[in-house]
Amino acid sequence: MGRHSCYKQKLRKGLWSPEEDEKLLRHITKFGHGCWSSIPKQAGLQRCGKSCRLRWINYLRPDLKRGTFSQEEENLIIELHSVLGNRWSQIAAQLPGRTDNEIKNLWNSCLKKKLRQRGIDPVTHKPLSEAENGEDGNKVQPKSDESSRKTDNNGSSKDIFESTIGANSQACDLVCHFQMQQLNYAPAANARLSSTHWFTETSKAFDINTELSSSSMMSTLLPPLTSAFVSDNPPIAGTYGSRYWGTSASANNNSNNNSNSTSTIAEPQGNNNSIFDNNSFSWGLMETQAEETKWSEYLNNPLLMAAALQNQTPQSLYNLEIKTEPYLFTTTSSSSNSMLAQIQDHHQQQQQQQQVVPLQNSDICGKDMQRVTAAFGQGRTQDFRLGGTNL
DNA sequence: AAATCTAGCAACCGCCTAATA
DNA sequence: GTATTAGGCGGTTGCTAGATT
Structure with missing residues (x-):
């Protein structure tokens, strides 16, 4: 090969x-x-x-939702993992704006630990004592080994579901019922973004693309755009949380930076840590100041974001085929040059305006800190403290 | 203040399947 | 039918920065 x-x-x-x-x-x-x-x-x-x-x-990707995972998202990941195992891409498909890599990292670094602390085995999702005994032959064990990847390549989880759960209907009924009750809110939010299957309470997988294609279904199932799931943890789209090559040594040369980067933070505003209120920037789609004020709305809502990007109404997006790629932006009147310049300018302005306050010990929750790097800003980094994790 | 530990994250690696020549 | 290529996925690694000793 x-x-x-x-x-x-x-x-x-x-x-x-x-x-x-x-x-x-x-x-x-x-x-x-x-x-x-x-x-x-x-x-x-x-x-x-x-x-x-x-x-x-x-x-x-412009539709990425950055920042800490909300409680709902963490719970959803745990629930999905209990069904799907380490099929990160399928799990990610149910979490708009999150990548499989991001979810995988969260799982490995955080959620696994939290589950263990709760006395739950992160592999079997059973109480640790029971999992350690490992006696029952009726366990619903998520498939996480190589063989589990031998599924169809279209993101379909139907066969997985049938093989892991359907083959074990007794356990399935219990697990699925519980999970589906908790997950009921999710499919709609995800339906528009993923090309995958969702599960009914009867443990039967259905194809979300086909079954949700009718507008009546969509209108029935789609939650308000401001569903807690989507909005609890506003995305920091348009800001970048990345180490850049050379960032640590040479790039921290902006005016706000000092040698002790931990000594100052940008103060989170309100419960939702509306960082992007201060740091959002236009992707060249909104030209005026007034329009820019709407940006946080777009950031809160991947659909609006996508609609903006594609000059389409959210309604029309509901009826689109789910696959969102390839992304082909409408460049409108802005050249990519001006778009990037806008990004840089905006970040410079925001950094100047940003209120910097001394870090309080109480602000720190372990390593629950989100490093948000201003993109295209000569690699400078800016630290923000986000809310602690809640699990 | 320095050394060490730890957590989080971005990216790499290698495997797989599907499509194509 | 076989070889090659491309895209996708999950496991793993390595780096960085904060926390701890």
């Missing part, structure tokens, strides 16, 4: 620089991504297509 050799070629590896991000973003903004393997050349990047794809999916 052909093996990717991109990592073995003389291509750049490691962290992405702001310049590389800019090139990639600019290119995809203009042309969409189309064939990933040709993008590096077209965009003037010394990266392999795979790396570009990853960067886009995990970081540059």
Whole structure:
């Protein structure tokens, strides 16, 4: 079988620089991504297509929801994991704006630990004592090994579900009923973003694409756009939480920066830590100041975001085929140059305006800190304390 | 103040399947 | 039918920064 050799070629590896991000973003903004393997050349990047794809999916995509995971999201991940196991992409499909990588990291670094602290085995989702005994032959064990990946490549979880749960209907009834009750709110929010299956309370998988395609179904099932699930933890779209290549050593040269970066923080505003209220920026879609004030609404709502990007109403998006890629932005009147300039200018302004307050010990909750890096701002970083995790 | 530990995150690696030549 | 390529996925690694000793 052909093996990717991109990592073995003389291509750049490691962290992405702001310049590389800019090139990639600019290119995809203009042309969409189309064939990933040709993008590096077209965009003037010394990266392999795979790396570009990853960067886009995990970081540059405009519909990404950044910031800490809300309680609802964490709970949903746990529930989904109990059914799907380590099928991160399928789990991510149910969490709009979250990437599989992000969820995987959260699981490995945080949720697993929390479950253990609760006395729950993160693999079996059973009480640890019971899991350790490992006696029963009737366990609903999420498949997390290699074999579990041998499913259809369309993101369908039907067969998985049937094999893991359907084959064990007795356990399934218990598990599913519980889970479906808790998950009932989720499908609608996710239906528009994922091409996957959802489950009914009878444990039967149904194809969300087909079954939700009728407008009546959609109107019945779709929650208000401001559902807690989506809005509890506002996305920091448009801001970037990434280490850039060279960031730590050379990039912290902005005026706000000092050698002890932990000594100051940007004060979270309100319960929702509306960081993006201060740090949102336009993607070149909204030209006026008045329009910019609406931005947080867009950030709160991936649908609105997508609609804005595609010059479509949210309503029309409901009826779109779910697949959101390839992203082909409408450039409207803004060239990508002005868009990027706008991003930079906006961040500079925000940084100047930002109120910096001394860090209180009470603000720190372990490592519940979200590092938000201003994109395209010469790699400078800015720390924000977000609310502690709640599990 | 320095050394060490720990957590979080971005990215790499290798495997898989599907599509195509 | 076989080889190759591309895209996708999950596991893992390595780096950074904060916390602790």
